[in-house]
Amino acid sequence: MFRKRSYSVIVVGIFLAMTLALLFFGSRLFTDIGEEAHITQENRIVVGVSQLGSESGWRTANTESVQNAFTQQHGYFLIFNNARQKQENQLKAIRSFISQRVDYIIFSPVVETGWETVLQEAKQAGIPVILMDRNVDVEDQSLYVTCVGSNFVEEGEKAGHWLEGELVRQRKSAQPVNIVILTGTEGSSSQIGRSAGFATVAARHANWNILEEKCAEFTSTKGKEVMKGFLRRYPNIDVVVSQNDDMTFGAIEAVRESGRTVGVDGDIMILSFDAVRGALNMVADGTINVDIECNPNQGEYLLKVIDMLEAGETVEKKYYVEEDVFTIENVTQELLQERTY
Numbered sequence: 001m002f003r004k005r006s007y008s009v010i011v012v013g014i015f016l017a018m019t020l021a022l023l024f025f026g027s028r029l030f031t032d033i034g035e036e037a038h039i040t041q042e043n044r045i046v047v048g049v050s051q052l053g054s055e056s057g058w059r060t061a062n063t064e065s066v067q068n069a070f071t072q073q074h075g076y077f078l079i080f081n082n083a084r085q086k087q088e089n090q091l092k093a094i095r096s097f098i099s100q101r102v103d104y105i106i107f108s109p110v111v112e113t114g115w116e117t118v119l120q121e122a123k124q125a126g127i128p129v130i131l132m133d134r135n136v137d138v139e140d141q142s143l144y145v146t147c148v149g150s151n152f153v154e155e156g157e158k159a160g161h162w163l164e165g166e167l168v169r170q171r172k173s174a175q176p177v178n179i180v181i182l183t184g185t186e187g188s189s190s191q192i193g194r195s196a197g198f199a200t201v202a203a204r205h206a207n208w209n210i211l212e213e214k215c216a217e218f219t220s221t222k223g224k225e226v227m228k229g230f231l232r233r234y235p236n237i238d239v240v241v242s243q244n245d246d247m248t249f250g251a252i253e254a255v256r257e258s259g260r261t262v263g264v265d266g267d268i269m270i271l272s273f274d275a276v277r278g279a280l281n282m283v284a285d286g287t288i289n290v291d292i293e294c295n296p297n298q299g300e301y302l303l304k305v306i307d308m309l310e311a312g313e314t315v316e317k318k319y320y321v322e323e324d325v326f327t328i329e330n331v332t333q334e335l336l337q338e339r340t341y
């Protein structure tokens, strides 16, 4: 009896002690966390990012590079929006960033036109705008601070120069060459630039017959659908120029289902853009003849730009990311293992 009573006194005593401890330390703990979170949020640079979509492997890598750059550890608070390939969603997201009075707006414009009004609103709100990946076509260049991305015209020219060299190597530079082109999102900088760059080189070759160009939206599904149409209409295609790897994957499927072959020893040469890892594996095995790299790792460049702006430094109007051209000759297993996308 006595033992049971003393035992229960002890249990109650321990319980009371624990309750008091929790009330004291617990409140301190939450206050600390509360204060800590509040302080860092106040001190962090708030960046609103409107990403145009998630249509391709390239886009996924581009998004990851931004999210890996603008972290709490780096002193940033990232507000990220995926516009699912719709300009109206990007316009809504940018206006939301303006109403939230973010410190910077970064966006990858799905197409080049239709941005003047919203960029004027951002300028009036005193919020610097940085373009990522693609560009905007605006009269007033002061509407954005800088653009971090690729030289798409140069990418298109690289594809044309590779084809020139390959035809010389195959002793076919005087023969008719029948070409079809899968283009990306109509009116996007990447589509406009790559088309213009390749066309500049093609114009120098009267024997290059561009049978048809058709938009396949940078997706593999549309790439396959459009390529099937090309194969139905043109029995003698020699070259496919596909403006991103996702469309290329679909196009290769369509060619193979038609009973024809692709690549280094195939019926149809494949020229692609982006150089994501999955496509480089197909360059290494000879399925894709050449892949013109478009580097999605722009987060580190964007971070550097904002660091410079924060330090009051002047930034350039355009920053080009580094890019290469891949063929079976330079895609090594080591490169594939090291590749981050």
Ligand code: GZL
Pocket: 055, 056, 057, 058, 059, 133, 134, 150, 184, 190, 218, 243, 244, 245, 246, 273, 274, 294
């Ligand atoms: C290129 C980028 C393009 C990629 C596609 O900078 O805009 O959009 O080539 C992506 O994969 O969809």
